[in-house]
Amino acid sequence: MIELKDVSLTFGHQAILESVSWKVNDGERVAIVGKNGAGKSTLLKMMAGAIRPDEGEVSITGKNTVGYLEQDVTLKPGRTVWEEALEGKDEILSLEREMRRYEEILSSLEADSSDLERRLNRYSQLQHEFEEKGGYKAESEAGAILSGLGFTKDRWEEPTENFSGGWQVRLHLAKLLLRMPDILLLDEPTNYLDLENIQWVESFIKDYPGSVVLVSHDRTLMNNVVNRVSEIAMRTISDYKGNYDSYLEERERRYEVLENAAKNQQKKIRQTERFIERFKAKSTKASQARSRMKQLEKMEIIETPREDATIRVILPKVPRSGKEVVRIKEVSRTYNGRTVFEPYTATFYRGDRIALVGENGAGKSTLMRIIAGKDEGF
Known part of the structure; x- marks a missing residue:
C-alpha cells in the first residue's frame, strides 16, 4: 500500500494539493485524471520519491517496491536491449555470458580431447x-515481455543507442x-505503442x-x-x-449537486448582503446586521470545478503559396547504420491534408524534421 497523509504540494506558483490524505491499496488498478496542468504527473513523481511534498508525508507499507x-x-549507452531488460539481474547475466563462452569452447573441442570432460563438467555446473538462480525463468519472461512490446528477437543484441526515444521508453x-x-x-504507458502492443500491455496489467x-x-485502456479513478481538481483528490x-457518469452527478449547492449559497x-446594507445603520437592526456579517466572514465558499480554458491560437497571415508546396526527390535516411526509410519521392500541394503513419521508429518524425530543414544529419 502507498499512502499520502495530509500532503500539500505546490508546483511553481500553483497549489496542486492542500492537506490531502489518499491511498492506493494492494492489488488496486487506479487511473489518475484531471485537466492539463492539474498535477497528475507531479503526483506520480511524488509517489515515486522523485520529489518531496511541501507538507505531510508519503509512506509505503512494509518492504513494498x-x-x-x-x-x-x-537510457545509458553501451548496453544491448537484452542487457538493459535484465538490468538488476547482474548475476544471471554474468552466468549467461560464461555459459555462452563455454559453449563456444566446447564447440571447438574434438570429441577425444582430454579437456572435454572437465569443460563439460564446468558447463553443467554453470547450467x-x-x-537455481532463476536464470531460465528470467530469460523466458524477458523474451515474452520484449516480444509483447514489439522488440523482435533479431534486435535483442543491438545497442540501446540505436533506438529512438519512443523505443527507449x-x-x-x-x-x-x-x-x-x-x-x-505508469505515466502515459501507451504513448509510443502500436495497437497490438497496447492490447498486450492491457492484458499484462489485468493479470499484474x-x-x-x-x-x-x-x-480504452x-x-x-482500472477499477478506480482518482481525479485531481481544486487542490484535492476525489x-x-x-x-x-463509470467515473464520467458519477462525476456529472456530483458536479450537478455541487453546482446547485454553490448557486444556492450565492x-x-x-440576500444576506442586502439585509446588512439595508439595516446596518438602523439602531434596532444593527446587531442583527453585524451578526450576519460575521456569518458571511466565516462561511466557506463552495468551489466548483473550472472547465479547461479554451486556447485560442492566432496564426499570422502569410502570402499565398504556389501550387506545389513541398517536393521530395529520392530522399533516404539512415540512423546509426540502420536504414530508416528507402529513397522516397513525393509532392505536396497547397491545401493538402496529409497524415504520416507507421510503426514507432519507422521515420515519421525524421521525415518531418527533414522537410522542416531541422535534421542536422541530413
Missing part, C-alpha cells in the same frame, strides 16, 4: 547454478515489468499481481484495466469506483 515509468526516458517499460515491483507507477497507478489519455466511463450570500 516501486517501479516508475516517466514519459521521457534516455545448474543458472537454473518501451525498453524501460519492459525492464520495469520484468522486475515486477509491488507498486507500478501488484498495484498499478497510471496516468493516461487512452480512454482506462476502461479495460475517488470514483469503477472504470473511466443566492443566500446576496
